[in-house]
Amino acid sequence: MRIDLQILVKPCAGVLILIGVIFLQMDRPAAAEEAVPERKLTAQEIVERIQGHVGVPWKTETVDTFKAGDPGTRVTGIAVTMMATMDVLERAAASGKNLIITHEPTFYNHEDQGDTLPQKENDAVLEAKRAFIKEHGLVVWRFHDHWHLRKPDGIEAGMVKALGWEKYQNPENQYLFTLPETTVEKLAASVKKKLGTHTLRVVGDPGMKVTKVALSPGAAGMSREITALERNDVEVLVLGETREWETVEYVDDAATQKKHKALIVTGHIPSEQAGMEECARWLKTFVTEVPVEFVRTEEPFWMPKE
Secondary structure: OEEEEEEEEEEEOOEEEEEEEEEEEOOOOOOHHHOOOOOOOEHHHHHHHHHHHOOOOOOOOOOOOEEEOOOOOEOOOEEEEOOOOHHHHHHHHHOOOOEEEEOOOOOOOOOOOHHHOOOHHHOHHHHHHHHHHHHOOOEEEEOOHHHHHOOOOHHHHHHHHHHOOHHHEEOOEEEEEEEEEEEHHHHHHHHHHHHOOOOOEEEOOOOOEEEEEEEEOOOOOHHHHHHHHOOOOOOEEEEOOOOHHHHHHHHHHHHHOOOOOEEEEOOHHHHHHHHHHHHHHHHOOOOOOOOEEEOOOOOOOOOOOO
16 A cells, blocks of 8 residues: 655635645555466476486486376476375375376386286276376376485485484494394384384394394395395394395395394385485475475285284
8 A cells, every 4th residue: 555645736715725635545566467477397397406406417327217298297296205106196186296206116117118018008007097197197207216326315314214213324334223232023113113014024033132234225136135134234134125035035044043134124115215205305495386295105015904
């Protein structure tokens, strides 16, 4: 609102009378006619911003690429998730998020290539998932390799925070920890509770006392897993998933031989989930034009009631 004071001169019986008149006027928004709606970022522009902030050189050979949708799509919101399951896609679309940033594959294999399925692109489940993405105008982009390559590893950083192990971490090796003495059983119970998983499995003597732990989220593979277990400063390996006829059998044999080794298998999603929650927090520090939300991937396994 603006107040204007104007002086009027009015003749009256040969006398000039000065009259002050106050006018109240409501201000219009400044340059309202010239206001231009803020341009929304495209999915490609957001990815380019991520590439500029991740802090490691971008590789030409990588799975960190668009998996579905048009990169030129204007983004209304970002859903960051561990795995772009059908459930995650449905929840993201319902909340108005059309860019899905996922850590793991969307189409059932590491390269997201439908032709690895027996019926290839004609597979009914694959076809329905692609149709949903297209119908709702979603864009799916994977952020795996470079989030792991970040210093520290983005997944590891989020998992360490979720477990509350920051002060126990080896400053020279982010994957090693020296915890207060506990038993394998108590350690497994603590990990289960903090990660919110209900299908965690353990190999080894439950009563064995331990302090030296290695954390390997996801599926590192037998070679790296057993290399870790061969170390004198690793008594327990906490990992996501592994083949039962490889690392699981190795630890089972070690336990039978009375060697000081144990294995805690959390499941792949619980082992990396907090790392993508960390990614969402990080993303919010430099993408402010659209909402960024962490969308939790539900653990697929469940335990029957006894």
